[in-house]
Amino acid sequence: MIIRESLSGAAHYTPRRGAVWLILSLDGQRYYVFHSQQGRQQLLMNHSANKMSMHTELQQKFYNNVTVLTSDGMTAELKKMSAIGAQTLEAWDMPDFEPWHAEEKLIENWKNCFHHFIRSTGQPPVVAEVFLSHCPCQTQNEIHSTAKTISGIYYPASCYEKLKIFCNTQTPDIKKWAIFYENQFHAQTLDIISGKLKITHRPPHIPLIKSLLG
Ligand SMILES: [Zn+2]
Secondary structure: OEEEOOHHHHHOOOOOOOOOEEEEEEOOOEEEEEEOEOOHHHHHHHHHHHHHHHHHHHHHHHHHOHHHHHOHHHHHHHHHHHHHHHHHHHHHHOOOOOOEOHHHHHHHHHHHHHHHHHHHHOOOOOEEEEEEEEOOOOOOOOOOOOOEEEOOEEEOOOHHHHHHHHHHHOOOOOOEEEEEEEEOEOOEOOOEEEOOEEEEEOOOOOOOHHHHHO
């Protein structure tokens, strides 16, 4: 978990290829960053896709410029290829592990964030805002988070269902939860209010995370 005192400071840490990012803002005073944790299968698929795109890039360079083999650019690309190869080998050796969505990581780490906020500001937070790279998954998505027990509470499948329970029953100090996402998830969106939880696509007047991400 990464903790920052400004949204721009938090956004600086968000990009990671293939991972969903989440920034939790408490009263606009502290920001906590989470990423989804990919399973072994997803990691291997990502590495294969990276290798394929590097291969195509190298082929194009080779056909367009035969002297490229001695250039620094080529050396850098070969280094990249070798790093991807090492990551793939590492993933093969890993025991299989369950993927965790960024929203599940937030639920798992909530107490740490909450207590950190009280320690650093002297009072409990009242408003929680969440900036998400993608819409929370739903049961109709082909890929959605599985049902699991997090911090002693049983949550059903999908992050949407988990968030409804978590925000409305596990965070009594928070009066309002607003969740803003940037992108659709598997062509699905959400625009709902459920108790004190609101989930919607980020409207233009809310700070533009994308511009911070570049
Ligand atoms: Zn999810």
